[in-house]
Amino acid sequence: MSDVRITTPTEISGMGHRMKRKEDPRFIQGAGRYVDDIKLPGMLYLDIVRSPYAHAKILKIDASEALKLPGVLAVITGEDLKKAGNLHWMPTLMSDTQMVLPIEKVVYYAQEVCCVVATSRYIAADAIELVQVDYEPLPPVIDPYEAMKDEVIVRDDKEKKTNHVWHWEAGDKDATNKIFDEAYKVVTEKIYIPRIHVSSIETCGMVADWDKINEHLTIYMTSQAPHAHRTVVSLVSGIPEHKIRVISPDIGGGFGGKVPVYPGYVCTIVASLVTGKPVKWIEDRSENLQADSFARDYHIEAELAADADGNLTGLRVQTLADDGAADAAANPSKFPAGLYSIGTGSYNIKAAHFAVDAVYTNKPPGGVAYRCSFRVTEAVHMIERMTDIMAHELNEDPAAFRLKNFIRPEQFPYHSPTGWEYDSGDYHTALKLAMEMVGYDDLRKEQLEKRARGELMGIGISSFTEVVGAGPSKDFDILGIKMFDSCEVRIHPTGSAIMRIGVQTQGQGHETTFAQIIAEELGLPAKDITVEHGDTDTAPYGLGTYASRSTPTAGAAAAMAARKIRAKAKKIAAHLLEVGEEDLEWDVNKFVVKGSPDKFKTIKDIAFAAYTNHPQGMEAGLEAVNYYDPPNLTFPFGSYIAVVDIDKGTGAVTVRRFVAVDDCGNIINPMIVEGQIQGGLTMGLAPALFEEIVYDENGQNLSGTFMDYLLPTAVETPIWELGKTITPSPHHPIGAKGVGESPTVGAPPAIANAVVDALWHLGVRNVDIPMTPQKIWKILRDHGVADEG
């Protein structure tokens, strides 16, 4: 099925309508309100002194010159935080610890060393230059394999003097080994998925406002998860939670980078507590690229087994995860390697085993997503690359090989060998549609002709399965807080409404799509429904927006809250129409007496009655709240086909065509879904061809500006050709699955497979991303095909 289902007229604009976004008027007129736009009376500014070394002892911090500068109010060091109640350390979301400000040593380049509070941001910037810090450099450990030798210990604050952080396994080891012992064909490959950075165009920042008199803290914060952050601030600071209000105003992109708690946030809060004034801290771009949480950094060794008929049978994966100086990922507690064990992907593989070890290195802490649901990108890249290698090794067409090995439609709900239950899928239809759209057979012919002429052209497929919507409370929590999400809906007497949600938009369009869910369920016009979020004083508790979880969790909560309202509305309608509830049926926006189409009450009539003429014995009003605990995750999927040309003179890869067929279940707003896919594909292109955070042997970040860390512009971005299939989620109230991250997950292996496909005949089996011109040209030269003229 590929038609979007629409059941409401345009004036209601429920699900399936291409409704223009309700939030846009403020953004297009320059009236958005981001954290740096907030200006409070008497506000001070914070700036941070950062380490020039990746690993060094701190001998002395001398702030005397800085404090002499007019306008400087305070310099806060780790010692000060220690005295203020051991605030120099904080927990990470993975229950590891991380320095807020160090006392003994620094463990990564650009680490926060101390901070300055001044009356203007210019004076603060001057003052950090005047703080004298004496260091004794220590040898850093940058390579995670070196770190495993424990010759340099990154975290000597820990009892165990080792860089090894954790070991995690999934799947059945013995069954997998047996499959490999009996396999007809095994392919192995080392794949590195490098460090990258989300680089939302708005960096991170905060305004903290401590009201001494009322002992109340208001925080404006670039936060993807304001409720969780309020709880963390309360636990760390000891300020009671009802005395903390976190406001996440308009957010200029998140992509996972605004989930963690960074030292700068804690410093800003402390600075406000110390000075009794509002304090603002806004990162600059270099601080953002050098010190905020990174994504990926997985060193993968994978083995894939097949039988004599070319059926995939087993997958064995070992991985070294470079955590940097702390495990500061944002994974659910039980999943230190996130949802990496989804790595059997779209294939009917009998047995699989995953083992991941994490190590500390002298690099910034992290392991957050980059528009991805907890390590799914790494898993998908691995299995899609391995499947392609196997197809090529067996001399089978990669498309035909996938069609042969896909999980079949009748196998759903499908139980994967690592314990996941895929809710629904139809992988064959998606790939066949993508092949038809791209003209697959003709492209293969063209490739043969070009190869005969010595030209390098490749076709790459990625048929990914995503796993999103964390998650069911039996398995999913962050710091013990279960990963439900919430929605509260109040219908006003005149038939308009306000809804509040526990998730937090960063551009996804929640103010529109969530109103459309209520419009679908209750028949109230979406334009008449205000959507509020991001203020912990008013919104119900929720875990926030990341991992494509908003629609699967809070979207479901919205539908369930609306259904509670509809149940009450039915009672009121029965009262008004003087019939039994069983005599009524729902029709778009009204309850109609069965068999008497002229006897009905619209939801507006009912809303008015709920406040003016409600049945005796019933509570007045029309509102509901729902905390939705999903029964399962959702499993969006898709098939992407990339066509690339490689320039033998420069090594540049050009993505000539890119067809993306996505299936995210039922669609709330097709226009917004298209925007999410086009944006996600561009964020998939980025690490495939351009982006990598690079360190030198001293741990110095060499990618600290947008001149060194290359985000794609409109020129590098190809024309995305979109197609869709619709396979609803059977367990989600509106059959939706979530979409924001699928394209970022699915795109890189399609491009990587296309590049390797162009080079396979030369003996190239794998090219790690980013596939830069330098890297490709070197491969061409090594294989004697580069144009060196």
Add this chain to the structure above:
Amino acid sequence: MGRTITLNVNGTSYTREIEPRLLLVHLIREDLSLTGTHIGCDTTSCGACTIHLDGKPVKSCTIFAVQADGKNVETIEGVAANGLHPLQEGFWEKHGLQCGYCTPGMIMTAKAFLEENPNPTDDEIRWGISGNLCRCTGYTKIIEAIQYAAEKLRHAEEKVAS
């Protein structure tokens, strides 16, 4: 220390005594409270801070406020006298924005671009906005938004001409 400058911003004249090192973007955002102009990178790479200086698009994070002395500045807040500018309309109509952070700079760049090239191809638009980064949209719908505005502006020109 201070320097006195006078500049016209969105049709209003302002005189301010400022530090010579004050960046134009900070004058606009902090002294004049026009916060539609954003800061994204500090290195002239992202274009979120794009404004017009005497009609030319300029990245206001890498120019001093004193350099705007005696000049006309236009920001996103000044592009439409009544209602919406065709570009603002186009971005809304075609879903040319998601988080909205790059949008004002993107619109200011597109406005100057369309004044130079009122009938562009998609490819010319891609090059025209290549100094502005967007992390959300993948640019496709931004290009559609600019084409929408181009057509509308051409139509308005024709009307005036006839």
